[in-house]
Amino acid sequence: FFKPFYKTLEDKVLVSFTNPGYEDATFRIYDAEGTLMSSSTNNDLVVKKTFDFSEVPAGEYLISLKVGERTITKTITLG
Numbered sequence: 001f002f003k004p005f006y007k008t009l010e011d012k013v014l015v016s017f018t019n020p021g022y023e024d025a026t027f028r029i030y031d032a033e034g035t036l037m038s039s040s041t042n043n044d045l046v047v048k049k050t051f052d053f054s055e056v057p058a059g060e061y062l063i064s065l066k067v068g069e070r071t072i073t074k075t076i077t078l079g
Contacts, residue, residue, distance in 0.1 A: 006076070011052065011078065013051045013063065014050050015063065017046075024042075024043045025042050025043060027039065027040050028063075029051060029063055037056070037061075051063070061075070062076075
């Protein structure tokens with residue numbers, strides 16, 4: 001089972017993980033109300049994604065990562 005690595009640097013969140021099955025990895029970002037703010041898909045061996053939160057208000061955001069049938073969510077607090 002894959003385990004993504006999350007790192008927060010000021011107003012950016014970096015997410016990376018190894019994807020040996022080259023499966024579609026879909027990231028979705030939601031705000032505190034559950035509104036979808038961003039979505040992207042990648043199927044590289046090493047998936048690296050940087051999310052820039054500099055244009056959004058402080059608060060809680062949910063990063064959802066779906067790979068195949070597995071979904072991992074991470075709540076981040078900015079501000």
